[in-house]
Amino acid sequence: MLEVCHLSKDYGPFHAVKDISFTANPGEVVGFLGPNGAGKTTTMRLITGYLPPSAGEVKVDGLTVRTNALEAKRRIGYLPELPPIYPELTVNEYLHFVGRLRRLPARQRQQAVERACQRTALSDVRHRVLGHLSKGYRQRVGIAQAILHDPPLLILDEPTAGLDPRQILETRQLIRELAGNHTIILSTHILSEVATTCQRVVIINKGELVAVDTPDNLTHRLKRTETLLLQVRGPEALVTPTLERMDGVLQVAFQQAQQGVGAWQVEAREPAVREAIARRMVENGWGLQEMRPLELSLEEIFLSLTANQEQPPAPLALPPGQNDTGAIA
Amino acid sequence: MSGMFAVMRKEWKTYFITPAAYVVMALFALVSAFFFYSMLAVFVVQSLGGEFGGGGNLNVNAQVLQPLTFDIGITLLFLLPMITMRLYAEEMRGGTMELLKTSPIRRMDIILGKFFAAFGLLLVLLFIAALYVAVVAHYGQPDLRSAAASFLGLALLGGAFLSIGLLISSFTKNQIVAGVITFVLFLLLWVSDWVTAYGNGAIAHVISYLSVTAHLQNFTQGIIDLKDVVFYLSLIVAGLFLTARRMELAE
Numbered sequence: 344m345l346e347v348c349h350l351s352k353d354y355g356p357f358h359a360v361k362d363i364s365f366t367a368n369p370g371e372v373v374g375f376l377g378p379n380g381a382g383k384t385t386t387m388r389l390i391t392g393y394l395p396p397s398a399g400e401v402k403v404d405g406l407t408v409r410t411n412a413l414e415a416k417r418r419i420g421y422l423p424e425l426p427p428i429y430p431e432l433t434v435n436e437y438l439h440f441v442g443r444l445r446r447l448p449a450r451q452r453q454q455a456v457e458r459a460c461q462r463t464a465l466s467d468v469r470h471r472v473l474g475h476l477s478k479g480y481r482q483r484v485g486i487a488q489a490i491l492h493d494p495p496l497l498i499l500d501e502p503t504a505g506l507d508p509r510q511i512l513e514t515r516q517l518i519r520e521l522a523g524n525h526t527i528i529l530s531t532h533i534l535s536e537v538a539t540t541c542q543r544v545v546i547i548n549k550g551e552l553v554a555v556d557t558p559d560n561l562t563h564r565l566k567r568t569e570t571l572l573l574q575v576r577g578p579e580a581l582v583t584p585t586l587e588r589m590d591g592v593l594q595v596a597f598q599q600a601q602q603g604v605g606a607w608q609v610e611a612r613e614p615a616v617r618e619a620i621a622r623r624m625v626e627n628g629w630g631l632q633e634m635r636p637l638e639l640s641l642e643e644i645f646l647s648l649t650a651n652q653e654q655p656p657a658p659l660a661l662p663p664g665q666n667d668t669g670a671i672a
Numbered sequence: 673m674s675g676m677f678a679v680m681r682k683e684w685k686t687y688f689i690t691p692a693a694y695v696v697m698a699l700f701a702l703v704s705a706f707f708f709y710s711m712l713a714v715f716v717v718q719s720l721g722g723e724f725g726g727g728g729n730l731n732v733n734a735q736v737l738q739p740l741t742f743d744i745g746i747t748l749l750f751l752l753p754m755i756t757m758r759l760y761a762e763e764m765r766g767g768t769m770e771l772l773k774t775s776p777i778r779r780m781d782i783i784l785g786k787f788f789a790a791f792g793l794l795l796v797l798l799f800i801a802a803l804y805v806a807v808v809a810h811y812g813q814p815d816l817r818s819a820a821a822s823f824l825g826l827a828l829l830g831g832a833f834l835s836i837g838l839l840i841s842s843f844t845k846n847q848i849v850a851g852v853i854t855f856v857l858f859l860l861l862w863v864s865d866w867v868t869a870y871g872n873g874a875i876a877h878v879i880s881y882l883s884v885t886a887h888l889q890n891f892t893q894g895i896i897d898l899k900d901v902v903f904y905l906s907l908i909v910a911g912l913f914l915t916a917r918r919m920e921l922a923e
Contacts, residue, residue, distance in 0.1 A: 388770075391774040392773070392774055393770055393773050393774050393923075394923055395923050412776075413776045413777075413778070414776070416774055416775060416776040417776040419774065421770070421771075421774045423767055423770040423771070424767075425767040426767075427766065427767045427768040427769075427770050427771035428766070428768070429682070429686065429766065429768060430766070431686055431689045431690050432682075432685070432686070432689070436685065440678060440681070440682045441771070441775075443674065443675075443677070443678035443681070444675060444678050444679075444771070444772070444775040444776075444777060445775060445776060446674055446675070446776060488771070
């Protein structure tokens with residue numbers, strides 16, 4: 344459906360995007376992950392034909408965007424970072440204008456506007472002026488215009504940015520509904536979003552492709568150990584050595600104590616260690632107040648992925664006198 | 673083609689939803705009515721003088737309609753930059769250029785859509801001005817052929833202004849910068865035939881040729897000279913073409 348071949352974009356000496364290649368199959372949801380300034384938006388603008396690439400090419404349905412622009416653009420629905428709205432038009436007027444831009448004939452356009460409004464839950468604000476709508480509604484209008492002509496390829500640049508938690512859930516649900524009939528490329532800097540909505544992840548950093556994989560593989564590849572956060576009411580001098588002596592615990596770092604409750608970050612070899620830790624804390628009469636696995640943050644994924652290219656994986660901060668294979672005897 | 677109409681329709685709608693078009697129309701009506709009334713009043717005083725044996729050659733064309741054409745031209749010079757300065761800047765600022773440029777329409781559809789929408793507004797202004805001619809025609813016998821030629825000249829002049837204004841607006845996201853540059857450029861084009869008063873070299877010749885007023889002169893006398901028509905049309909085409917190039921290079 345979508346082929347991106349050796350795509351590059353330079354602004355003078357600055358390389359915004361360097362030699363990115365990937366493909367998306369029909370019906371697939373591909374997540375585009377990267378920190379701010381990684382080149383996500385630039386790549387999407389290159390795919391949609393808003394910007395011409397410095398090198399490489401983009402093919403949609405076998406049509407090269409650069410040379411066969413009109414036909415290729417007809418097959419793309421695009422939600423830019425900022426929803427491209429005209430504040431003085433009403434939702435209805437705006438969507439009809441977009442329909443005309445996409446060359447939908449009048450009758451079909453009416454139906455398309457109805458359908459897009461329904462899918463994005465805009466029906467009750469159809470006659471309101473866009474400038475008066477909240478951020479969440481504007482974002483939905485942005486999605487409505489992208490899906491208006493029922494394009495086979497949807498490019499969504501941070502579709503959940505700036506929405507409240509309920510709207511985020513609704514938007515993700517909508518994306519899941521749209522998947523299957525559409526190929527979707529969406530960008531985000533939220534890892535969990537990728538895990539819940541995407542079948543494949545493309546990670547870019549500083550304009551370069553870092554990894555392309557499924558979210559599960561990626562997490563497994565990176566998460567060889569499990570990090571737990573522990574809140575225990577007990578003396579730091581006793582708890583730390585107890586934890587360190589346990590089987591399967593690789594590393595213990597005391598963080599802080601507040602009113603007798605200490606916080607520890609524990610790196611364990613496998614999830615089963617959790618039970619042992621809980622038992623040990625209770626046996627010693629310490630109050631186990633909280634134990635939860637820490638998700639790998641995007642930052643950590645980046646650190647380890649980018650570090651992998653140059654040097655061995657960076658260990659988490661180790662207390663002096665320890666190596667990263669085990670606890671002190 | 674349909675893309676052009678979509679853009680034109682949206683622009684036209686935006687003019688009339690926002691106060692922009694009404695303000696421009698109202699101010700244009702106010703200023704041009706003042707010009708018209710003043711010239712007509714002077715003419716009436718003179719013609720009364722003629723009845724008492726003064727004055728000789730009174731001509732409503734030469735004394736009212738011809739100067740009125742130039743005064744309307746000046747009014748356009750002041751007002752049109754305010755229409756053109758937002759044409760491009762607003763799309764860039766609102767992020768809507770991303771919508772237009774990723775839609776299956778040609779670059780020229782965007783440019784022509786915007787140009788013709790603005791041109792439509794110009795025609796509305798000229799229609800307001802045409803009412804003055806109708807007033808004169810009701811009470812006197814003006815030469816309607818030269819009046820029509822004058823309006824053709826004004827439409828071409830206004831079109832050239834709009835095209836140049838569109839080009840300038842494509843260079844900056846800042847509306848005020850675009851507006852000021854456009855206004856100053858129009859002013860220079862308006863007065864550039866002054867150089868013939870003191871210079872007659874090749875450069876003076878070229879500069880005076882660029883004068884939009886000199887080319888309007890023939891129209892006000894009822895003469896539609898192909899040379900003048902070509903002058904204005906080439907300004908329009910050059911402005912639109914360069915805007916397209918500018919959009920292409922800005923990518």
